[in-house]
Amino acid sequence: xxxxxxxxxxxxxxxxxxxxxxxxxxxxxxxxxxxxxxxxxxxxxxxxxxxxxxxxxxxxxxxxxxxxxxxxxxxxxxxxxxxxxxxxxxxxxxxxxxxxxxxxxxxxxxxxxxxxxxxxxxxxxxxxxxxxxxxxxxxxxxxxxxxxxxxxxxxxxxxxxxxxxxxxxxxxxxxxxxxxxxxxxxxxxxxxxxxxxxxxxxxxxxxxxxxxxxxxxxxxxxxxxxxxxxxxxxxxxxxxxxxxxxxxxxxxxxxxxxxxxxxxxxxxxxxxxxxxxxxxxxxxxxxxxxxxxxxxxxxxxx
Amino acid sequence: xxxxxxxxxxxxxxxxxxxxxxxxxxxxxxxxxxxxxxxxxxxxxxxxxxxxxxxxxxxxxxxxxxxxxxxxxxxxxxxxxxxxxxxxxxxxxxxxxxxxxxxxxxxxxxxxxxxxxxxxxxxxxxxxxxxxxxxxxxxxxxxxxxxxxxxxxxxxxxxxxxxxxxxxxxxxxxxxxxxxxxxxxxxxxxxxxxxxxxxxxxxxxxxxxxxxxxxxxxxxxxxxxxxxxxxxxxxxxxxxxxxxxxxxxxxxxxxxxxxxxxxxxxxxxxxxxxxxxxxxxxxxxxxxxxxxxxxxxxxxxx
Numbered sequence: 286x287x288x289x290x291x292x293x294x295x296x297x298x299x300x301x302x303x304x305x306x307x308x309x310x311x312x313x314x315x316x317x318x319x320x321x322x323x324x325x326x327x328x329x330x331x332x333x334x335x336x337x338x339x340x341x342x343x344x345x346x347x348x349x350x351x352x353x354x355x356x357x358x359x360x361x362x363x364x365x366x367x368x369x370x371x372x373x374x375x376x377x378x379x380x381x382x383x384x385x386x387x388x389x390x391x392x393x394x395x396x397x398x399x400x401x402x403x404x405x406x407x408x409x410x411x412x413x414x415x416x417x418x419x420x421x422x423x424x425x426x427x428x429x430x431x432x433x434x435x436x437x438x439x440x441x442x443x444x445x446x447x448x449x450x451x452x453x454x455x456x457x458x459x460x461x462x463x464x465x466x467x468x469x470x471x472x473x474x475x476x477x478x479x480x481x482x483x484x485x486x487x488x489x490x491x492x493x494x495x496x497x498x499x500x501x502x503x504x505x506x507x508x509x510x511x512x513x514x515x516x517x518x519x520x521x522x523x524x525x526x527x528x529x530x531x532x533x534x535x536x537x538x539x540x541x542x543x544x545x546x547x548x549x550x551x552x553x554x555x556x557x558x559x560x561x562x563x564x565x566x567x568x569x570x571x572x573x574x575x576x577x578x579x580x581x582x583x584x585x586x587x
Numbered sequence: 588x589x590x591x592x593x594x595x596x597x598x599x600x601x602x603x604x605x606x607x608x609x610x611x612x613x614x615x616x617x618x619x620x621x622x623x624x625x626x627x628x629x630x631x632x633x634x635x636x637x638x639x640x641x642x643x644x645x646x647x648x649x650x651x652x653x654x655x656x657x658x659x660x661x662x663x664x665x666x667x668x669x670x671x672x673x674x675x676x677x678x679x680x681x682x683x684x685x686x687x688x689x690x691x692x693x694x695x696x697x698x699x700x701x702x703x704x705x706x707x708x709x710x711x712x713x714x715x716x717x718x719x720x721x722x723x724x725x726x727x728x729x730x731x732x733x734x735x736x737x738x739x740x741x742x743x744x745x746x747x748x749x750x751x752x753x754x755x756x757x758x759x760x761x762x763x764x765x766x767x768x769x770x771x772x773x774x775x776x777x778x779x780x781x782x783x784x785x786x787x788x789x790x791x792x793x794x795x796x797x798x799x800x801x802x803x804x805x806x807x808x809x810x811x812x813x814x815x816x817x818x819x820x821x822x823x824x825x826x827x828x829x830x831x832x833x834x835x836x837x838x839x840x841x842x843x844x845x846x847x848x849x850x851x852x853x854x855x856x857x858x859x860x861x862x863x864x865x866x867x868x869x870x871x872x873x874x875x876x877x878x879x880x881x882x883x884x885x886x887x888x889x
Contacts, residue, residue: 318750321761321771325745325753376710381681381702400683401756404706405749408678408713412744415717419737428729434736435721442714443627447707448620451627454703459623469623 296577303343303363306356308334310364314413328398328406329413333371336389336527338585340510340578341366344481345488347574348499352489358423359488362433365417366481369441372410375403377450383532390527411441424488432487440480449473453538461539467508470541474514475507482506498564505561506579512554513583515542526587554583598879605645605665608658610636612666616715630700630708631715635673638691638829640887642812642880643668646783647790649876650801654791660725661790664735667719668783671743674712677705679752685834692829713743726790734789742782751775755840763841769810772843776816777809784808800866807863808881814856815885817844828889856885 311333317326342363349359378385378393379400385393395403417423418433439445449472452461456469482503486496519542521530533540542550561579565572613635619628644665651661680687680695681702687695697705719725720735741747751774758771784805788798821844823832835842844852863881867874 315745318745321754321757321763321767322745322750324757325750329745373710376706379683379706382706402753404678404681404684405753405756408675408709408743409745409749411710411713412740412747412749415736416740416744419733419740427733430733431721431729431736434717434733438714438718438721441710442718443617443620443624443631443711445714447711447714448624448627451704451707452623454707455623455626461623465623 293577295574296581299343299347299574299577300338303339303346303360306360307339307342307364307367310360311367314364314417324398324402325405325409328394328402329410331391331397332375332388332394332406333368333410336391337367337371338587339363339367340582341370341477341481343578344478344503344506344575345485347578348482348485349488350485350574351568351571352486352491354485354488359485361417361420361423362484362488363481365414365423365433365437366477366484368410368414368417369437369446370477372407372414373446373450375407375410379403385529385532387523387528390524414441429487429490433484436480436483436487440476445472445476445480446474449476456539457536459539463541463544466539466541466544470508470511471504474511475504478507478510479503498567501564502561502575502579505557505564506582509554509557509561509579510582512541512550512557513585515540516547516550516554517586518542519547521586558583595879597876598883601645601649601876601879602640602883605641605648605662608662609641609644609666609669612662613670616666616719626700626704627707627711630696630704631712633693633699634677634696634708635670635712638693639669639673640889641665641669642884643672643779643783645880646780646805646808646877647787649880650784650787651790652787652876653870653873654788654793656787656790661787663719663722663725664786664790665783667716667725667735667739668779668786670712670716670719671739671748672779674709674716675743675748675752677709677712681705687831687834689825689830692826716743731789731792735786738782738785738789742778747774747778747782748776751778758841759838761841765843765846768841768843768846772810772813773806776813777806780809780812781805800869803866804863804877804881807859807866808884811856811859811863811881812884814843814852814859815887817842818849818852818856819888820844821849823888860885 315326315330317323345363345366346359374388375394377383378388379395386396394406415434418430424430449469452469453473482499486499517526518530518533523530545553558579562576565575617628617632619625647665647668648661676690677696679685680690681697688698696708716739717736720732726732751771754771755775784801788801819828820832820835825832847855860881864878867877
């Protein structure tokens with residue numbers, strides 16, 4: 286078998302495995318309540334189970350594996366990150382935000398349920414992320430749990446994802462230059478992807494000074510991911526993407542693509558992937574999955 | 588001076604002090620960013636600074652004081668709870684939720700800014716709560732921080748506030764009995780009030796088995812608080828309450844008041860306050876502030 290095929294199968298297996306593990310964890314964490322909260326639990330389960338590529342838990346578990354971390358613990362921490370990601374999609378899809386009708390090939394939460402339930406389901410998944418990380422199932426060491434919580438909190442809020450989403454709203458009516466768009470994307474998408482890698486290293490007890498290469502990898506992967514997303518929005522097929530496409534252009538939104546054009550954007554994404562992989566030079570074959578994830582991120586079509 | 592006057596001044600001073608300390612902390616935690624996130628920071632500051640009675644931080648610091656906890660640390664933990672409370676008000680006031688125009692005597696966040704900014708400001712304040720508690724400024728002991736995070740996470744999500752809000756939505760179209768209304772209120776309002784007391788005890792290194800009386804106090808105070816809120820909604824003055832009143836009746840919502848009637852509800856609230864104070868029998872004058880808070884909770888007009 287050629288190396289590309291081995292890597293391909295490594296990635297395919299890892300994607301299937303993480304999807305199944307994340308679904309199982311959400312299923313266990315969100316049992317029905319049998320009371321008037323039932324609709325909320327249904328909405329949370331509808332959004333959290335059975336959709337998405339689970340890139341963030343995959344990055345977290347692939348990083349944790351470098352350091353021999355127990356897989357169940359790493360998956361659980363990955364589910365916390367995914368819980369934040371899912372809540373942000375629910376709120377992003379609201380009529381007052383992006384007003385989207387389709388997510389992961391299904392009608393969005395506010396259409397399947399209603400807007401109020403969608404707001405609450407997002408809020409409850411947000412809280413769930415922190416409940417998960419405060420629990421001993423993630424790590425017996427309270428310092429590790431606090432570090433995970435600190436990392437995820439910072440990546441989610443004003444100094445991370447929520448801050449980037451605000452910049453994204455402003456981008457619809459303002460003219461941003463490339464450094465500002467880069468900053469926007471680092472906050473909006475990059476922060477949570479970087480936190481996933483960082484949290485894998487925290488579970489592996491890697492001290493901050495030992496995370497430099499992993500942080501470089503995560504930063505480059507994050508930007509490549511966003512450029513790939515922009516390309517999918519411009520050139521993708523809604524039935525494959527599982528969500529509406531062509532929205533950035535319709536909204537007149539500044540993206541990497543509008544600033545660089547498709548050819549240079551594609552080239553930039555490939556360069557970022559090479560750079561991401563170069564950051565892993567000190568690691569052997571145990572980092573092959575992280576390398577495969579980097580390549581997958583620009584080659585995916587959804 | 589009569590005892591009532593001493594207690595009154597103790598409470599008045601404590602209310603003024605906590606209001607000023609919470610404002611100062613939010614001011615320090617939310618500096619302007621000088622970039623496209625400025626509008627988000629403004630909305631967060633608009634909602635978080637200069638409004639509300641700060642009952643939750645007051646309960647937390649008053650409990651922490653029983654055990655000689657450093658005041659700055661207790662205030663900081665109280666600001667985390669208040670951050671959750673403020674985010675929940677912003678989301679609650681949204682057009683798709685309660686559609687309120689007035690909060691703490693000011694136009695609500697979505698009217699002053701816009702709906703998308705209001706959703707994001709709530710989300711970012713939600714994340715801020717967890718960032719605060721993961722930081723060493725709250726406690727040098729990571730186990731204490733994890734316990735605070737676990738307690739607040741559980742009180743905020745499906746098994747706490749968000750779950751109660753879902754039941755509250757259902758209450759508008761369903762007929763609930765008294766035990767169900769009690770459960771609803773314990774989740775919607777009680778969970779965060781109880782968490783405030785619990786977190787004060789956690790900061791004081793009180794083991795769970797030593798918190799029984801405090802938990803009893805918190806549970807009774809939480810229910811009394813909600814009955815008082817129902818009475819303010821029915822009989823209060825919007826200009827004093829700083830928010831719209833008469834909304835429950837207009838929405839046909841089941842509350843303690845609709846089930847008990849005003850006289851029995853008022854009597855029940857007073858009984859709960861007596862019961863709350865009885866839980867503090869083992870404490871001396873150091874618990875006078877907690878006793879005064881319990882009385883204030885049913886006597887307030889906003």
